[in-house]
Amino acid sequence: MPGGLPLLGHSLQLRSCPLEFVRELRRHGDIVAFRLGTRDAYAVNHPALIHQMLVDDAKHFVKGWMFEKGRMVARNGLFTSEGDFHLRQRRLIQPLLRRAHIERYTATMSRIAGERVETWNDAQRIRMDRELFDLTLETVTRVLFSTRLGAHGTAAVQRSLPVLLEGLGRRALSPVDLPATLPTVMNYRFARARARMRAVIEAVIADRRSRSSGPDDLLGALLAARDEETGEGMSDEQVYDEVVTLLIAGTETTAGALSWACHLLSRHPDVQRRLQDELDTLPDGRDIGFDDFGQLPYLHQVIDETLRLHPSTWMLMRSPTADVTLGGRTLPAGSIVLFSLYALHRDPSLFAHPDVFDPDRWAPTRAGQLRTDAYLPFGAGVRGCAGEQFARAEMAVILGVVLRRRTLRPVSDRPVKPVVRLIPMPGPMPLTVHRRSRAGGAGADQ
Numbered sequence: 456m457p458g459g460l461p462l463l464g465h466s467l468q469l470r471s472c473p474l475e476f477v478r479e480l481r482r483h484g485d486i487v488a489f490r491l492g493t494r495d496a497y498a499v500n501h502p503a504l505i506h507q508m509l510v511d512d513a514k515h516f517v518k519g520w521m522f523e524k525g526r527m528v529a530r531n532g533l534f535t536s537e538g539d540f541h542l543r544q545r546r547l548i549q550p551l552l553r554r555a556h557i558e559r560y561t562a563t564m565s566r567i568a569g570e571r572v573e574t575w576n577d578a579q580r581i582r583m584d585r586e587l588f589d590l591t592l593e594t595v596t597r598v599l600f601s602t603r604l605g606a607h608g609t610a611a612v613q614r615s616l617p618v619l620l621e622g623l624g625r626r627a628l629s630p631v632d633l634p635a636t637l638p639t640v641m642n643y644r645f646a647r648a649r650a651r652m653r654a655v656i657e658a659v660i661a662d663r664r665s666r667s668s669g670p671d672d673l674l675g676a677l678l679a680a681r682d683e684e685t686g687e688g689m690s691d692e693q694v695y696d697e698v699v700t701l702l703i704a705g706t707e708t709t710a711g712a713l714s715w716a717c718h719l720l721s722r723h724p725d726v727q728r729r730l731q732d733e734l735d736t737l738p739d740g741r742d743i744g745f746d747d748f749g750q751l752p753y754l755h756q757v758i759d760e761t762l763r764l765h766p767s768t769w770m771l772m773r774s775p776t777a778d779v780t781l782g783g784r785t786l787p788a789g790s791i792v793l794f795s796l797y798a799l800h801r802d803p804s805l806f807a808h809p810d811v812f813d814p815d816r817w818a819p820t821r822a823g824q825l826r827t828d829a830y831l832p833f834g835a836g837v838r839g840c841a842g843e844q845f846a847r848a849e850m851a852v853i854l855g856v857v858l859r860r861r862t863l864r865p866v867s868d869r870p871v872k873p874v875v876r877l878i879p880m881p882g883p884m885p886l887t888v889h890r891r892s893r894a895g896g897a898g899a900d901q
Contacts (some may be wrong), residue, residue, distance in 0.1 A: 456480060456489035458499075464490025470625075473875045477795035481802055486784050497784075499608035502805065502828040504782045505794050508599070508773060510836040511859040512781075517836070518776030519791060527626070528619050528649060531693065532700035533841060542837070547680045547689075548697065549841040557848045558596045561745040564820060564849060567594050568856035577890040580866060583717050584884040587853070588613070588710040590688070594849060595705035600659065600674045600698075606658075611651040611785055616707055618648035620876045656698050660691055674698065680692055704842055708767040709849050711880045715765040716757060716854055718871050719812045721863040721886050726814060730757055734859045746846070756814040758850050762832035764812060769797040769844075769879045773835070796831055797879070798885035861888040 459465050468476045469491070476500070480487050485501035499505055508516060517537050528658040533544050550556075571590050575581060592612060622645035623854045663674055677694050681687065691698070720726070720727040733753045737743065772794045778785055784794055806816070807827060815821065833840035840846070857863075866885040873879040 456483055456487050459490050462493060462717065464494075464496075466491050467878070470596055471629060474769060474873065474879070476799040477793075480793075480795070481798050485815050487785075488762055491791060494791060494890060496789070496793060499781065499792060499794045500798070501555060501782065502799060502826055504787045505799070506835060508794070508830045509605060509831075509834065509838060511780060513838065515777060515779050515838045516773040516775055516792070519772045523848075526622060526773075527645075528652075528694045529700045529703065533694035534700045534704070543682060544693075544697070545658060545837070545841055547676075550589070550671065551676050552842045552845045554844065555846055556673075558745045560845075561596050561743075561848055561852055564852040565595055565742045565744060565856055567597060568853045572857055574632070575861060578887055580885055580887050583863075583886045584714045584881050585711070585739060587713045588706065590853065591710040591713070592706045593704075595702060595709075597743050598672075601674055608655040611655045612702065612706075614783070615648040617876075617880075619652065620703070620707060620878060621710070622648075623877050648771070652699065653695070656695055656702075657691070660694055660698065664691065670770070671740065673701070677804045681699060701842070704840070705849070707878050707880070709846055711878055712758075712761055712767060712846075713850055713853055714881045714884055716761040716850070717765070717857070717863055717886060718865075718881060718884055720757070720858070721865045723812055724864075726757065726812070727858065727863065731752060731858050731862070734855055735814040742859060743852055747855075748848070750887055752819075753814065754851055754855060755818040755847075758847065758854070759817045759830075759832075760812060760814040763800045763830060764810075765873075766796040766800060767840075767878060769793045769821050769875060773776070796834075799829060799831065802829070860891060862891055 458468065460467065465476070479498045479834040480489070480498040484506060485499070488502065489496050489498065491688060499508060506741045518535065522534075531540070533541065533548055534895060536544055571586070571593075575586075590766050592609065592765075595611075622641055625641065657676070660678075674694075675696055677689060680689060697752060720730065730753055733751055734743070737747055748755075771794055773794075775786050775788050775790060775792065777788045779788075791845070800806065803809050806829070816825070828835075833846070864887045866887060871884050872882045874882050
Protein backbone atom coordinates (compact mmCIF):
# COMPACT_ATOMS: atom_id res chain seq x y z
CA MET A 456 0.00 0.00 0.00
CA PRO A 457 1.60 3.29 -1.04
CA GLY A 458 1.51 6.48 1.00
CA GLY A 459 3.01 5.43 4.34
CA LEU A 460 4.91 7.95 6.44
CA PRO A 461 8.15 7.43 8.40
CA LEU A 462 7.45 6.06 11.91
CA LEU A 463 3.66 6.50 11.47
CA GLY A 464 3.11 4.26 8.46
CA HIS A 465 -0.53 4.44 7.38
CA SER A 466 -1.88 5.17 10.87
CA LEU A 467 -2.96 8.71 10.03
CA GLN A 468 -5.03 7.55 7.06
CA LEU A 469 -6.62 4.82 9.13
CA ARG A 470 -7.54 7.24 11.92
CA SER A 471 -8.53 10.31 9.89
CA CYS A 472 -10.58 8.61 7.13
CA PRO A 473 -10.95 4.97 8.19
CA LEU A 474 -13.86 3.93 5.98
CA GLU A 475 -12.29 5.42 2.88
CA PHE A 476 -8.94 3.84 3.76
CA VAL A 477 -10.25 0.28 4.13
CA ARG A 478 -12.10 0.60 0.82
CA GLU A 479 -8.93 1.83 -0.83
CA LEU A 480 -7.02 -1.17 0.53
CA ARG A 481 -9.29 -3.49 -1.44
CA ARG A 482 -8.22 -1.87 -4.69
CA HIS A 483 -4.63 -3.05 -4.19
CA GLY A 484 -5.19 -6.80 -4.09
CA ASP A 485 -6.48 -9.80 -2.16
CA ILE A 486 -3.82 -9.35 0.55
CA VAL A 487 -2.24 -5.93 0.97
CA ALA A 488 0.71 -5.07 3.20
CA PHE A 489 0.78 -1.73 5.02
CA ARG A 490 2.15 -0.36 8.28
CA LEU A 491 0.61 0.74 11.55
CA GLY A 492 3.34 2.83 13.10
CA THR A 493 6.47 0.74 12.68
CA ARG A 494 4.58 -2.57 12.72
CA ASP A 495 3.82 -4.55 9.59
CA ALA A 496 0.14 -5.17 8.96
CA TYR A 497 -1.87 -7.02 6.32
CA ALA A 498 -5.37 -6.45 4.98
CA VAL A 499 -7.14 -9.62 3.82
CA ASN A 500 -9.69 -8.60 1.20
CA HIS A 501 -10.86 -11.64 -0.76
CA PRO A 502 -14.00 -13.26 0.74
CA ALA A 503 -12.63 -16.80 0.31
CA LEU A 504 -9.44 -15.87 2.18
CA ILE A 505 -11.43 -14.17 4.94
CA HIS A 506 -13.50 -17.36 5.27
CA GLN A 507 -10.33 -19.45 5.41
CA MET A 508 -8.95 -17.28 8.20
CA LEU A 509 -12.18 -17.21 10.24
CA VAL A 510 -13.35 -20.78 9.72
CA ASP A 511 -10.85 -23.25 8.22
CA ASP A 512 -7.70 -21.90 9.89
CA ALA A 513 -9.33 -20.27 12.91
CA LYS A 514 -7.21 -22.26 15.37
CA HIS A 515 -4.06 -20.62 13.96
CA PHE A 516 -5.24 -17.09 14.81
CA VAL A 517 -5.98 -15.13 17.96
CA LYS A 518 -8.04 -11.96 18.01
CA GLY A 519 -4.99 -9.78 18.38
CA TRP A 520 -4.27 -6.16 19.11
CA MET A 521 -7.74 -4.63 18.87
CA PHE A 522 -9.25 -7.17 21.22
CA GLU A 523 -6.38 -6.92 23.66
CA LYS A 524 -7.44 -3.28 24.02
CA GLY A 525 -11.02 -4.47 24.50
CA ARG A 526 -9.93 -6.21 27.70
CA MET A 527 -9.75 -2.77 29.29
CA VAL A 528 -13.56 -2.87 29.41
CA ALA A 529 -14.83 -6.41 28.78
CA ARG A 530 -11.76 -8.02 30.40
CA ASN A 531 -12.20 -11.78 29.85
CA GLY A 532 -15.72 -11.83 28.44
CA LEU A 533 -16.85 -13.75 25.39
CA PHE A 534 -15.84 -10.83 23.14
CA THR A 535 -12.19 -10.87 24.21
CA SER A 536 -11.38 -14.29 25.70
CA GLU A 537 -9.28 -16.84 23.83
CA GLY A 538 -8.68 -20.58 23.46
CA ASP A 539 -10.37 -23.24 25.54
CA PHE A 540 -11.76 -20.70 27.97
CA HIS A 541 -13.54 -18.87 25.14
CA LEU A 542 -15.02 -22.15 23.87
CA ARG A 543 -16.23 -22.98 27.38
CA GLN A 544 -17.92 -19.60 27.78
CA ARG A 545 -19.47 -19.85 24.33
CA ARG A 546 -20.94 -23.27 25.16
CA LEU A 547 -22.47 -21.82 28.32
CA ILE A 548 -23.85 -18.61 26.79
CA GLN A 549 -24.87 -19.33 23.20
CA PRO A 550 -27.80 -21.65 24.07
CA LEU A 551 -29.29 -18.82 26.13
CA LEU A 552 -29.50 -16.60 23.04
CA ARG A 553 -31.27 -19.04 20.75
CA ARG A 554 -34.85 -19.53 19.62
CA ALA A 555 -36.38 -21.12 22.71
CA HIS A 556 -35.33 -18.17 24.88
CA ILE A 557 -35.81 -15.45 22.24
CA GLU A 558 -39.41 -16.57 21.73
CA ARG A 559 -40.09 -15.63 25.35
CA TYR A 560 -38.36 -12.27 24.99
CA THR A 561 -40.16 -10.88 21.94
CA ALA A 562 -43.39 -10.00 23.76
CA THR A 563 -41.39 -7.90 26.22
CA MET A 564 -39.41 -6.31 23.38
CA SER A 565 -42.64 -5.38 21.61
CA ARG A 566 -44.21 -3.94 24.74
CA ILE A 567 -41.18 -1.80 25.57
CA ALA A 568 -40.96 -0.49 21.99
CA GLY A 569 -44.70 0.26 21.90
CA GLU A 570 -44.51 2.22 25.16
CA ARG A 571 -41.62 4.30 23.81
CA VAL A 572 -43.20 5.02 20.42
CA GLU A 573 -46.45 6.16 22.04
CA THR A 574 -44.54 8.97 23.77
CA TRP A 575 -43.72 10.47 20.35
CA ASN A 576 -46.17 13.20 19.36
CA ASP A 577 -47.49 13.50 15.83
CA ALA A 578 -45.03 15.37 13.56
CA GLN A 579 -42.56 15.62 16.46
CA ARG A 580 -38.92 16.15 15.63
CA ILE A 581 -36.73 13.73 17.56
CA ARG A 582 -33.09 12.66 17.70
CA MET A 583 -33.70 9.12 16.48
CA ASP A 584 -30.17 7.95 17.32
CA ARG A 585 -30.66 8.93 20.97
CA GLU A 586 -34.17 7.50 21.16
CA LEU A 587 -33.03 4.15 19.82
CA PHE A 588 -30.04 4.00 22.14
CA ASP A 589 -32.33 4.56 25.13
CA LEU A 590 -34.83 2.04 23.77
CA THR A 591 -32.28 -0.73 23.16
CA LEU A 592 -30.69 -0.11 26.56
CA GLU A 593 -34.03 -0.53 28.27
CA THR A 594 -34.76 -3.59 26.16
CA VAL A 595 -31.51 -5.40 26.91
CA THR A 596 -31.68 -4.67 30.64
CA ARG A 597 -35.32 -5.73 31.03
CA VAL A 598 -35.24 -8.69 28.65
CA LEU A 599 -31.88 -10.15 29.57
CA PHE A 600 -31.69 -9.12 33.19
CA SER A 601 -35.39 -8.80 34.14
CA THR A 602 -34.66 -5.55 35.88
CA ARG A 603 -34.59 -1.84 35.34
CA LEU A 604 -31.29 -0.23 36.18
CA GLY A 605 -33.13 2.73 37.65
CA ALA A 606 -32.63 6.35 36.64
CA HIS A 607 -29.15 6.58 38.15
CA GLY A 608 -27.92 3.28 36.70
CA THR A 609 -29.40 3.95 33.26
CA ALA A 610 -27.84 7.41 33.13
CA ALA A 611 -24.48 5.97 34.17
CA VAL A 612 -24.55 3.37 31.38
CA GLN A 613 -25.74 5.94 28.84
CA ARG A 614 -22.81 8.22 29.69
CA SER A 615 -20.27 5.43 29.95
CA LEU A 616 -20.75 3.27 26.87
CA PRO A 617 -19.96 5.91 24.21
CA VAL A 618 -16.88 7.08 26.14
CA LEU A 619 -15.59 3.53 26.57
CA LEU A 620 -16.09 2.65 22.92
CA GLU A 621 -14.46 5.86 21.75
CA GLY A 622 -11.48 5.23 24.02
CA LEU A 623 -11.11 1.64 22.86
CA GLY A 624 -11.35 2.72 19.22
CA ARG A 625 -8.60 5.29 19.62
CA ARG A 626 -6.34 2.88 21.44
CA ALA A 627 -6.88 0.10 18.91
CA LEU A 628 -5.83 2.35 16.02
CA SER A 629 -3.04 4.22 17.77
CA PRO A 630 0.43 3.64 16.24
CA VAL A 631 1.95 3.97 19.72
CA ASP A 632 0.86 1.88 22.68
CA LEU A 633 0.69 4.68 25.27
CA PRO A 634 0.06 3.80 28.93
CA ALA A 635 -3.52 4.21 30.13
CA THR A 636 -2.18 6.00 33.21
CA LEU A 637 -0.93 9.04 31.28
CA PRO A 638 -2.74 12.16 32.58
CA THR A 639 -4.68 12.91 29.39
CA VAL A 640 -8.30 14.06 29.12
CA MET A 641 -9.26 10.88 27.27
CA ASN A 642 -7.64 8.62 29.86
CA TYR A 643 -9.39 10.52 32.65
CA ARG A 644 -12.81 10.26 30.98
CA PHE A 645 -12.21 6.61 30.14
CA ALA A 646 -11.26 5.70 33.72
CA ARG A 647 -14.30 7.49 35.15
CA ALA A 648 -16.65 5.84 32.66
CA ARG A 649 -15.23 2.42 33.44
CA ALA A 650 -15.64 3.00 37.18
CA ARG A 651 -19.25 4.12 36.72
CA MET A 652 -20.08 1.05 34.65
CA ARG A 653 -18.40 -1.29 37.11
CA ALA A 654 -20.25 0.17 40.10
CA VAL A 655 -23.67 -0.19 38.44
CA ILE A 656 -23.21 -3.74 37.14
CA GLU A 657 -21.49 -5.10 40.25
CA ALA A 658 -24.37 -3.81 42.37
CA VAL A 659 -26.90 -5.67 40.20
CA ILE A 660 -24.86 -8.89 40.35
CA ALA A 661 -24.39 -8.65 44.13
CA ASP A 662 -28.12 -8.08 44.60
CA ARG A 663 -29.05 -11.12 42.51
CA ARG A 664 -26.35 -13.33 44.07
CA SER A 665 -27.71 -12.54 47.54
CA ARG A 666 -31.14 -13.94 46.72
CA SER A 667 -31.92 -17.62 47.05
CA SER A 668 -33.88 -17.43 43.79
CA GLY A 669 -34.49 -14.88 41.07
CA PRO A 670 -36.16 -14.34 37.72
CA ASP A 671 -35.59 -16.81 34.90
CA ASP A 672 -33.39 -14.47 32.89
CA LEU A 673 -29.92 -14.41 31.41
CA LEU A 674 -28.26 -13.01 34.52
CA GLY A 675 -29.81 -15.79 36.58
CA ALA A 676 -28.62 -18.32 34.00
CA LEU A 677 -25.10 -16.92 34.09
CA LEU A 678 -25.02 -17.15 37.88
CA ALA A 679 -26.38 -20.69 37.80
CA ALA A 680 -24.26 -21.97 34.89
CA ARG A 681 -21.93 -24.88 35.62
CA ASP A 682 -19.12 -26.32 33.54
CA GLU A 683 -20.08 -29.79 32.33
CA GLU A 684 -16.62 -31.22 33.03
CA THR A 685 -15.69 -29.59 36.33
CA GLY A 686 -19.05 -28.57 37.76
CA GLU A 687 -17.61 -25.14 38.53
CA GLY A 688 -19.62 -21.97 38.11
CA MET A 689 -18.54 -18.50 37.09
CA SER A 690 -17.13 -16.10 39.61
CA ASP A 691 -18.77 -12.71 40.07
CA GLU A 692 -15.84 -11.24 38.15
CA GLN A 693 -16.55 -13.47 35.15
CA VAL A 694 -20.27 -12.81 35.31
CA TYR A 695 -19.46 -9.09 35.27
CA ASP A 696 -17.31 -9.54 32.16
CA GLU A 697 -20.12 -11.32 30.32
CA VAL A 698 -22.78 -8.82 31.44
CA VAL A 699 -20.71 -5.90 30.15
CA THR A 700 -20.09 -7.74 26.88
CA LEU A 701 -23.82 -8.34 26.44
CA LEU A 702 -24.68 -4.76 27.33
CA ILE A 703 -22.31 -3.44 24.68
CA ALA A 704 -23.44 -5.94 22.05
CA GLY A 705 -27.14 -5.58 22.78
CA THR A 706 -27.23 -1.82 23.08
CA GLU A 707 -24.66 0.09 21.04
CA THR A 708 -24.48 -2.25 18.06
CA THR A 709 -28.25 -2.76 17.77
CA ALA A 710 -29.01 0.93 18.30
CA GLY A 711 -26.56 1.80 15.54
CA ALA A 712 -28.10 -0.65 13.07
CA LEU A 713 -31.64 0.48 13.90
CA SER A 714 -30.66 4.14 13.54
CA TRP A 715 -29.22 3.50 10.09
CA ALA A 716 -32.35 1.57 9.12
CA CYS A 717 -34.60 4.46 10.16
CA HIS A 718 -32.39 6.93 8.31
CA LEU A 719 -32.46 4.86 5.12
CA LEU A 720 -36.22 4.32 5.29
CA SER A 721 -36.85 8.04 5.80
CA ARG A 722 -34.83 8.77 2.65
CA HIS A 723 -36.58 6.02 0.65
CA PRO A 724 -40.33 6.57 1.15
CA ASP A 725 -41.23 3.88 -1.42
CA VAL A 726 -39.33 1.27 0.60
CA GLN A 727 -40.88 2.55 3.83
CA ARG A 728 -44.40 2.37 2.38
CA ARG A 729 -43.85 -1.16 1.10
CA LEU A 730 -42.59 -2.27 4.52
CA GLN A 731 -45.57 -0.61 6.24
CA ASP A 732 -47.96 -2.36 3.85
CA GLU A 733 -46.41 -5.69 4.83
CA LEU A 734 -46.64 -4.88 8.54
CA ASP A 735 -50.28 -3.86 8.12
CA THR A 736 -51.13 -7.43 7.11
CA LEU A 737 -50.70 -8.42 10.76
CA PRO A 738 -53.93 -8.56 12.77
CA ASP A 739 -55.01 -5.20 14.20
CA GLY A 740 -54.63 -4.61 17.90
CA ARG A 741 -51.21 -6.13 18.42
CA ASP A 742 -47.64 -5.55 17.36
CA ILE A 743 -45.11 -7.90 15.86
CA GLY A 744 -44.35 -11.11 17.73
CA PHE A 745 -42.03 -14.06 17.28
CA ASP A 746 -44.59 -16.09 15.32
CA ASP A 747 -44.90 -13.26 12.80
CA PHE A 748 -41.27 -13.33 11.67
CA GLY A 749 -41.92 -15.90 8.95
CA GLN A 750 -44.70 -13.75 7.46
CA LEU A 751 -42.56 -10.63 7.04
CA PRO A 752 -39.96 -11.35 4.36
CA TYR A 753 -39.55 -7.73 3.30
CA LEU A 754 -38.79 -6.67 6.87
CA HIS A 755 -35.91 -9.15 6.91
CA GLN A 756 -34.72 -7.89 3.52
CA VAL A 757 -34.61 -4.34 4.89
CA ILE A 758 -32.61 -5.54 7.90
CA ASP A 759 -30.20 -7.53 5.72
CA GLU A 760 -29.59 -4.57 3.43
CA THR A 761 -29.07 -2.20 6.37
CA LEU A 762 -26.50 -4.57 7.85
CA ARG A 763 -24.76 -4.83 4.49
CA LEU A 764 -24.34 -1.06 4.23
CA HIS A 765 -23.73 -0.55 7.95
CA PRO A 766 -22.41 -3.70 9.65
CA SER A 767 -22.07 -3.65 13.41
CA THR A 768 -18.31 -3.23 13.14
CA TRP A 769 -16.36 -1.76 10.26
CA MET A 770 -13.08 -3.58 10.88
CA LEU A 771 -11.79 -6.59 12.79
CA MET A 772 -8.29 -7.87 13.46
CA ARG A 773 -6.56 -11.19 13.91
CA SER A 774 -2.99 -12.25 14.69
CA PRO A 775 -1.42 -15.56 13.59
CA THR A 776 0.06 -17.65 16.40
CA ALA A 777 2.62 -19.06 13.92
CA ASP A 778 3.57 -18.29 10.34
CA VAL A 779 0.47 -18.89 8.21
CA THR A 780 0.16 -19.23 4.43
CA LEU A 781 -2.90 -17.48 3.07
CA GLY A 782 -3.54 -16.97 -0.62
CA GLY A 783 0.02 -18.00 -1.42
CA ARG A 784 1.45 -15.39 0.96
CA THR A 785 3.08 -15.94 4.34
CA LEU A 786 1.70 -13.91 7.22
CA PRO A 787 4.31 -13.84 10.00
CA ALA A 788 3.48 -14.94 13.52
CA GLY A 789 2.36 -12.02 15.67
CA SER A 790 1.61 -9.72 12.74
CA ILE A 791 -1.50 -7.55 12.56
CA VAL A 792 -4.09 -8.91 10.13
CA LEU A 793 -7.05 -6.71 9.32
CA PHE A 794 -10.28 -7.41 7.45
CA SER A 795 -13.09 -4.93 6.90
CA LEU A 796 -16.73 -6.00 6.75
CA TYR A 797 -17.66 -2.47 5.66
CA ALA A 798 -15.34 -2.61 2.65
CA LEU A 799 -16.27 -6.21 1.82
CA HIS A 800 -19.98 -5.38 1.74
CA ARG A 801 -19.40 -2.40 -0.55
CA ASP A 802 -17.14 -4.08 -3.07
CA PRO A 803 -18.58 -3.47 -6.57
CA SER A 804 -17.21 -6.82 -7.77
CA LEU A 805 -19.39 -8.55 -5.17
CA PHE A 806 -22.49 -6.33 -4.98
CA ALA A 807 -23.97 -4.42 -7.92
CA HIS A 808 -24.32 -0.70 -7.16
CA PRO A 809 -22.88 -1.34 -3.68
CA ASP A 810 -23.65 2.09 -2.19
CA VAL A 811 -27.34 1.91 -3.15
CA PHE A 812 -29.94 0.90 -0.55
CA ASP A 813 -31.75 -1.93 -2.33
CA PRO A 814 -33.57 -4.43 -0.07
CA ASP A 815 -34.71 -6.36 -3.13
CA ARG A 816 -31.17 -7.64 -3.64
CA TRP A 817 -32.12 -10.05 -0.82
CA ALA A 818 -35.34 -11.21 -2.50
CA PRO A 819 -35.38 -14.99 -3.14
CA THR A 820 -35.11 -14.45 -6.90
CA ARG A 821 -31.89 -12.44 -6.50
CA ALA A 822 -30.25 -13.47 -3.24
CA GLY A 823 -29.08 -16.78 -4.69
CA GLN A 824 -26.82 -14.88 -7.08
CA LEU A 825 -24.77 -13.42 -4.21
CA ARG A 826 -21.69 -15.05 -2.70
CA THR A 827 -22.53 -16.38 0.73
CA ASP A 828 -18.98 -15.69 1.97
CA ALA A 829 -19.20 -12.01 0.91
CA TYR A 830 -21.82 -11.10 3.53
CA LEU A 831 -20.62 -11.35 7.12
CA PRO A 832 -22.52 -8.83 9.29
CA PHE A 833 -22.06 -11.06 12.36
CA GLY A 834 -18.71 -12.59 11.44
CA ALA A 835 -18.20 -16.31 10.86
CA GLY A 836 -16.81 -19.42 12.48
CA VAL A 837 -16.21 -20.01 16.15
CA ARG A 838 -15.79 -16.25 16.62
CA GLY A 839 -19.05 -15.38 14.92
CA CYS A 840 -21.46 -13.38 17.04
CA ALA A 841 -23.15 -15.70 19.55
CA GLY A 842 -26.07 -13.28 19.84
CA GLU A 843 -26.95 -13.02 16.14
CA GLN A 844 -30.45 -14.47 16.53
CA PHE A 845 -31.18 -12.22 19.49
CA ALA A 846 -29.92 -9.13 17.63
CA ARG A 847 -32.00 -9.91 14.54
CA ALA A 848 -35.11 -10.47 16.66
CA GLU A 849 -34.54 -7.20 18.54
CA MET A 850 -34.13 -5.29 15.26
CA ALA A 851 -37.20 -6.90 13.68
CA VAL A 852 -39.45 -6.21 16.67
CA ILE A 853 -38.37 -2.61 17.25
CA LEU A 854 -38.36 -1.67 13.57
CA GLY A 855 -41.72 -3.37 13.10
CA VAL A 856 -43.31 -1.52 16.03
CA VAL A 857 -41.92 1.85 14.93
CA LEU A 858 -42.98 1.53 11.28
CA ARG A 859 -46.40 0.13 12.07
CA ARG A 860 -47.21 3.16 14.21
CA ARG A 861 -45.18 5.98 12.67
CA THR A 862 -43.94 7.25 9.32
CA LEU A 863 -40.40 8.63 9.35
CA ARG A 864 -39.36 11.69 7.41
CA PRO A 865 -35.98 13.44 7.22
CA VAL A 866 -35.59 16.91 8.65
CA SER A 867 -33.16 17.99 5.93
CA ASP A 868 -31.32 16.66 2.89
CA ARG A 869 -27.94 16.86 4.63
CA PRO A 870 -26.30 13.44 4.84
CA VAL A 871 -25.79 11.75 8.18
CA LYS A 872 -22.12 10.97 8.62
CA PRO A 873 -20.89 7.96 10.57
CA VAL A 874 -18.90 8.50 13.75
CA VAL A 875 -16.27 5.79 13.50
CA ARG A 876 -15.30 4.12 16.74
CA LEU A 877 -15.12 0.36 17.17
CA ILE A 878 -18.77 0.49 16.13
CA PRO A 879 -19.62 2.97 13.32
CA MET A 880 -22.47 4.91 14.94
CA PRO A 881 -24.46 7.53 13.04
CA GLY A 882 -23.95 11.18 13.86
CA PRO A 883 -26.90 13.31 15.04
CA MET A 884 -29.99 11.99 13.25
CA PRO A 885 -33.05 14.27 13.56
CA LEU A 886 -36.23 12.83 12.03
CA THR A 887 -39.89 13.78 12.20
CA VAL A 888 -42.29 11.03 13.26
CA HIS A 889 -45.84 11.11 11.90
CA ARG A 890 -48.65 9.12 13.45
CA ARG A 891 -50.27 6.51 11.24
CA SER A 892 -53.93 5.45 11.32
CA ARG A 893 -55.03 2.05 10.11
CA ALA A 894 -58.47 1.33 8.71
CA GLY A 895 -59.39 -2.11 7.52
CA GLY A 896 -55.79 -3.21 7.78
CA ALA A 897 -54.49 -0.57 5.37
CA GLY A 898 -52.04 2.01 6.55
CA ALA A 899 -52.81 5.69 5.97
CA ASP A 900 -50.59 8.55 7.05
CA GLN A 901 -52.24 11.52 8.69
